[in-house]
Amino acid sequence: MTISNSSPTTFPLGGDLTVNRLGFGAMRLAMSTFDGPTRAPETGIAVLRRAVELGVDHIDTAGFYGRGEVRANELIRTALAPYRDGLVIATKVGPLRGPDGVPSGEATPGQLRALVEADLRDLRLDRLDLVYLRVGGMGPVGGTSIAERFAVLAELRAEGLIRHLGVSNVDAAQLAEARAIAPVAAVQNRQGADTGLLTECERAGIAFVPYFPIGGGGDPLDTERLGKVAARHGATAAQVALAALLASSPAVLAIPGTGSLDHLAENQAAGDLVLTEQDLAELRG
Known part of the structure; x- marks a missing residue:
């Protein structure tokens, strides 16, 4: 891999929380997919502790990540509370789990306070660093007002x-309605x-945090293009995908998630991979 400090590695989230642009997504801590089997809690705890050891200071989670007794927020609390200074925890509210545990419903304005208070309790925090209003399901965006909920x-x-x-x-x-x-x-x-x-986020100093940054949700990686670039750098396709994402804009924060210590190490090493203009041109096709 090529190591360089020429590109910004941090972002001032909200103007006052400086975080590494390569963070960690907690969705896969409890289970690989929303309808899949749960993972062993001790594995998630180990992954979280190692993530912080590797320099992760931005963890993205949600109260609806998990099923039964295996929940991402409880794993985060068990693994990391009391939290070290500088660790930013972001959460999302809006989706509601159905009887099958899948987040298929959507909270009304009157239900949002209880969801925020539940995240505060589960994470053992007095204040949440960042709370997203998560709108809709996995379908197309737009078409509804978010003003009352926001x-x-x-x-x-x-x-x-x-x-x-x-x-x-x-x-x-x-976004304009919320702002x-x-x-x-x-x-x-x-x-x-x-x-x-x-x-627009770049212009306004707003962080842009893509979910499924290295495939998932029905969006598989273009492994052929990624593989060619990866071979030149002695990297993996997933690492190249993350490096390309970070190279796309200084406003982008990446939050790859995993329930595996090996994949965690692979993902975090992508922060040291610097792609050339030729690499990026080939990836754009």
């Missing part, structure tokens, strides 16, 4: 329960969904 989170921010606000799975109109109510520190959308929204 206003509830803005009230909780004014009360001191939330430090920064974000929105997830939104289009440009919904008219309160400052937005981050947008979390599907990887590659809307380059125009990324441009």
Whole structure:
């Protein structure tokens, strides 16, 4: 791999929380997929502790990550509380789990406070660093107003329960709607969904945090192109995908998730991989 310090490795989240641009997503700690079998809790705890040892200072989670007694937020609390200074924990509210444990419902404005308070209890925090309003399911973004729901989170921010606000799975109109109510520190959308929204985030100093950054959710990696570049660098296709994501914009934060110590080490090593203009041109095709 090529090592370089020429590109920014950190981002000022919300203007006052400096985080490494390569963080960690907690979705796969409890299970590989929402409808898959749960993992052993001790494995998730070990992964979290190792992630922090490797320099992760931004963990992305949600109260609906998990099933039964195996929940991402409880694993984070068990592994890391009391939290070290500088560790930023972001969570999402909006989706509601159905009887099968899959987050198939959506909270009303009146249900959001209870979800935020549950995250505070489960994570053992007095204030959440970043809370996203997660809108809709896995389908197309846009088409609905988020003002009433986002206003509830803005009230909780004014009360001191939330430090920064974000929105997830939104289009440009919904982002503008939210920003008219309160400052937005981050947008979390599907990887590659809307380059125009990324441009707006860059302009406004808003973090853009793609989910499924190295495939997943029905979006497999282009392993042929990635593999050719990876071979030149002695890297893996997943590492090249992460490096390309970070190279796409200084506003991008990557949050690859895993329940494996080996995959964690692989993902974090991608932060040291610097791609050339030729590499990036080949990946763009």
